[in-house]
Amino acid sequence: MESKIFVKKMTLLSCDGTYNYMGRLYAFFFSVFLSALLLACVNRASTPSTSQEGGETTIATDAFPSDFPLSLSSVTISGKNATVEFTTGVDARVWIEFGKINFSENKRTLSATGKTHSITLTDLENGRYFFKLSAVSTDGKLTSAIGGDFASSFIISSASTISVTNIQTSITGYQVTLTFDTNVSAQAAVDVGLSAGTYTLLTESESGFQKNHTLVFSPTQTGTFYYRLRLVDGEGDEKTDDNSGVGFSFTLLNPEPLGSKLNPIAIDTTTLVPGTPLVYTNNSTTVGAPSNIIDGYAPYVTTGNHTGGEVIYTFTIATSATFSATLTGDNASVDNDVQLLTSLETDTNKKATLYNSSATFRGNTSIATQTINPGTYFVTVDAYKPSGGSIKSGPYGLTINLEAQAPVEGIAANPIVIPVGGVFTDNRNTVNAPSRIFNTYPGYAQNESGAEFIYTFTLTETKKVTATLSGMASGVDIDIHLLNSVTTPLNAANVLARDDISLTRELVAGTYYLVADTYVNTYGERKGAYTLTVNFAAVTLPTPGTPLTGGGTSGGADGAVTVTFDDTPPDIKALGQKLHPTRQLILDTARTYVGRISDLGGTGGFKLGWELLKDIYDTSYHTNIFSWGQTAVDGIKLPGKKINSWCGIFAVAMVRKANVDAANWQTGIGPKGIASSCKANDGKFTPGDILVMKGSLVHHNLFVSKKSDGTMVTIDGNQIYQTVKLRTNLKVSDVQCYYLPITEKYVPE
Numbered sequence: 001m002e003s004k005i006f007v008k009k010m011t012l013l014s015c016d017g018t019y020n021y022m023g024r025l026y027a028f029f030f031s032v033f034l035s036a037l038l039l040a041c042v043n044r045a046s047t048p049s050t051s052q053e054g055g056e057t058t059i060a061t062d063a064f065p066s067d068f069p070l071s072l073s074s075v076t077i078s079g080k081n082a083t084v085e086f087t088t089g090v091d092a093r094v095w096i097e098f099g100k101i102n103f104s105e106n107k108r109t110l111s112a113t114g115k116t117h118s119i120t121l122t123d124l125e126n127g128r129y130f131f132k133l134s135a136v137s138t139d140g141k142l143t144s145a146i147g148g149d150f151a152s153s154f155i156i157s158s159a160s161t162i163s164v165t166n167i168q169t170s171i172t173g174y175q176v177t178l179t180f181d182t183n184v185s186a187q188a189a190v191d192v193g194l195s196a197g198t199y200t201l202l203t204e205s206e207s208g209f210q211k212n213h214t215l216v217f218s219p220t221q222t223g224t225f226y227y228r229l230r231l232v233d234g235e236g237d238e239k240t241d242d243n244s245g246v247g248f249s250f251t252l253l254n255p256e257p258l259g260s261k262l263n264p265i266a267i268d269t270t271t272l273v274p275g276t277p278l279v280y281t282n283n284s285t286t287v288g289a290p291s292n293i294i295d296g297y298a299p300y301v302t303t304g305n306h307t308g309g310e311v312i313y314t315f316t317i318a319t320s321a322t323f324s325a326t327l328t329g330d331n332a333s334v335d336n337d338v339q340l341l342t343s344l345e346t347d348t349n350k351k352a353t354l355y356n357s358s359a360t361f362r363g364n365t366s367i368a369t370q371t372i373n374p375g376t377y378f379v380t381v382d383a384y385k386p387s388g389g390s391i392k393s394g395p396y397g398l399t400i401n402l403e404a405q406a407p408v409e410g411i412a413a414n415p416i417v418i419p420v421g422g423v424f425t426d427n428r429n430t431v432n433a434p435s436r437i438f439n440t441y442p443g444y445a446q447n448e449s450g451a452e453f454i455y456t457f458t459l460t461e462t463k464k465v466t467a468t469l470s471g472m473a474s475g476v477d478i479d480i481h482l483l484n485s486v487t488t489p490l491n492a493a494n495v496l497a498r499d500d501i502s503l504t505r506e507l508v509a510g511t512y513y514l515v516a517d518t519y520v521n522t523y524g525e526r527k528g529a530y531t532l533t534v535n536f537a538a539v540t541l542p543t544p545g546t547p548l549t550g551g552g553t554s555g556g557a558d559g560a561v562t563v564t565f566d567d568t569p570p571d572i573k574a575l576g577q578k579l580h581p582t583r584q585l586i587l588d589t590a591r592t593y594v595g596r597i598s599d600l601g602g603t604g605g606f607k608l609g610w611e612l613l614k615d616i617y618d619t620s621y622h623t624n625i626f627s628w629g630q631t632a633v634d635g636i637k638l639p640g641k642k643i644n645s646w647c648g649i650f651a652v653a654m655v656r657k658a659n660v661d662a663a664n665w666q667t668g669i670g671p672k673g674i675a676s677s678c679k680a681n682d683g684k685f686t687p688g689d690i691l692v693m694k695g696s697l698v699h700h701n702l703f704v705s706k707k708s709d710g711t712m713v714t715i716d717g718n719q720i721y722q723t724v725k726l727r728t729n730l731k732v733s734d735v736q737c738y739y740l741p742i743t744e745k746y747v748p749e
Contacts, residue, residue: 071086
């Protein structure tokens with residue numbers, strides 16, 4: 001929904017940069033005065049024509065006369081000043097009109113005449129300015145003008161005026177609180193990384209504009225972190241402060257004792273590659289051990305227990321490896337045991353489960369060489385308490401041997417490649433799955449700590465991808481997950497979808513991953529055989545002119561609403577008429593966009609359907625958005641950002657796609673090049689008309705049909721989460737005025 005109200009000269013600006021009803025009345029009387037003045041000055045026999053309808057003055061398409069050439073040479077920005085240079089085909093007196101809402105807010109006139117002209121506008125505020133250049137020959141008989149649209153605009157920006165002071169960080173446990181001040185009200189974001197210049201670990205953003213900033217975030221690991229600040233003020237000026245390239249930093253120390261569950265002793269496996277064994281040694285003691293959370297190890301059975309304290313180690317491997325462990329130091333009074341686990345979770349009796357639920361992975365003094373799959377592991381050295389005896393804590397020496405195996409298929413480092421095109425089918429059994437790196441998927445609560453197979457595919461164009469699991473026997477429960485990364489730890493942005501059986505998503509070009517993961521419940525891993533089928537289908541909009549049948553569904557996070565369309569009123573049907581084909585095409589085309597653009601559900605950090613939104617802007621403005629600069633590109637692509645409100649831009653684009661070639665959107669003016677000005681609400685609007693709603697945020701939509709309760713069916717752009725929605729809650733009485741894209745309404749059957 002549109003988000004800002006600007007008041008300028010008693011004129012209320014709409015969500016799309018157009019005037020509301022009262023503003024249009026003001027514009028009308030003011031323009032009449034200017035027209036009369038211009039007639040008196042230039043004494044022309046023929047002047048641009050104007051027409052008034054529904055309280056709005058509209059300028060005819062020949063409103064900017066061209067009796068002689070007028071060419072813009074350049075616009076040069078220097079600080080707060082803008083210099084506009086242009087030429088005229090004859091000696092002329094010239095002036096410029098310019099403003100931040102539209103071009104008629106301010107005017108500067110040059111006293112000098114000639115064919116080459118330069119006007120400097122000084123001490124301008126930040127923001128985008130629209131301008132129109134006008135000229136009259138020195139004899140007063142010829143006129144010419146250009147500009148007044150989005151293409152005739154420039155931006156004054158001075159991001160360096162945003163300054164940051166009083167940067168402080170405070171740490172409580174794993175939570176970091178960052179505070180700082182800015183000299184102007186700004187919206188801030190912090191990007192955090194593990195090295196200066198690479199800030200990809202996490203981002204935390206503010207929701208509003210203020211001078212005193214507080215950002216709270218929790219890294220998922222400990223260590224030294226680097227961060228930068230990104231800020232934008234209310235004028236759209238941006239600033240990135242990365243401490244002159246070296247980044248700001250803080251160190252997060254694990255508050256738990258080393259060797260405990262929340263701070264296990266990490267074994268560095270970065271040098272673990274095939275052919276190069278890794279040998280890790282450590283000498284410690286279980287006397288006063290940092291942890292005492294495990295009293296037993298299933299399925300190992302003993303007459304005693306492990307109620308003594310334990311020291312916990314951890315390591316992660318990206319490929320299969322051989323593992324062995326040896327303990328030294330046991331004697332008559334010391335008895336420590338060694339165990340290998342993939343989870344430190346325990347049951348009500350404080351029993352943990354050994355790796356692969358096998359007693360092979362524990363020993364009094366050693367664990368024999370075994371092959372283990374990629375994943376994260378825990379090694380515990382736990383003091384033993386014999387039945388009827390006392391705990392035998394004491395010093396020990398631990399040696400762990402790891403040797404990487406050649407990568408196996410189905411792991412993060414070597415995923416199973418799915419060819420794109422046609423249908424892909426694969427049969428596997430998670431009893432033999434080589435990967436265990438994903439236990440949960442952010443955004444979903446299911447326990448997926450069983451073994452998994454990892455697949456990958458790469459798209460070169462947008463496709464509808466469907467992945468389905470089948471062939472699972474009773475008791476087997478494999479789930480399917482769609483990711484855009486297999487780098488651990490995952491965050492919610494990496495998990496695009498998951499389902500028990502099947503998922504379907506439209507995906508833009510990029511690399512994606514499917515994970516067939518084993519569900520775990522109170523009975524353990526539900527591992528077993530499955531069949532994965534993946535389909536790739538082309539994504540195209542329905543052919544314009546082919547109506548959707550059976551009604552339609554709205555898009556957006558506030559729930560789907562299904563309605564039945566009826567574009568033609570009953571009385572018109574009784575006369576044997578139907579909606580004009582152009583109007584039908586406007587609505588049929590608009591329906592194909594419903595629910596296909598959203599800040600939610602996109603991939604690669606982009607909006608869902610940003611390509612469609614780009615096309616809407618390009619069509620409505622008759623230009624390519626990527627020539628507008630990075631800010632415009634980000635507004636189209638990135639969730640939470642936008643160039644400006646686009647409800648009217650969407651409506652005009654749909655009209656133009658229905659072959660009304662003259663239709664276009666002019667920022668600060670609204671729909672142009674269509675059959676009418678904005679007619680006052682007489683209740684006689686026809687399907688395909690562009691409605692302008694009442695209220696402080698003037699909203700544009702496409703009218704579909706009326707309902708008996710006084711409400712309407714409309715198709716609206718720029719709804720919540722930047723969606724196109726089919727709406728059924730707007731009232732006929734809420735309409736302020738409306739535009740006819742064409743004069744014709746109905747035709748005989």
